[in-house]
Amino acid sequence: MAHLLFIYGTLSQTDNPVAHLxxxxxxxxxxxxxxxxxxxxxxxxxxxxxxxGNWVYGSICELDDDALAIIDDYEGYGENQEQPNLYLRLMSAVQTESSIISAWIYVYNRSVDGFEKIQSGNYQEYLQQKKSP
Incomplete structure (x- = not known):
């Protein structure tokens, strides 16, 4: 079965081992x-x-059941993962250039107290800014 998934973080990085896999x-x-x-x-x-009014930016990809299971494991989601799960996988509305579609997203399932907000909503851009002097 084909699934749509919105990715916004480490799975977008070319040097990520799971993304490479x-x-x-x-x-x-x-x-x-x-x-x-x-x-x-x-x-x-x-x-x-x-x-x-805040936005998180990423990409929509299509994947099969096996790939989704691999990502579930990577994201710490599922019955066999630490409870409560690190992330929850939820269906969400995603805005594209031309329409709104439904896709799976991974939502952080822990407290964000003390963590820095990524103002731009773009993780890849944020990482580039952190690397710049």
Missing amino acids: LQNRLRYLFKGKIKGVLYDTGDYPGLIPDDK
């Missing part, structure tokens, strides 16, 4: 954005949905 199993379709706030939790971002 899945490179032939994900088909990138287009860019998108969802209403929410992004936080720097350390090694990865945490997305918290909200309707206050």
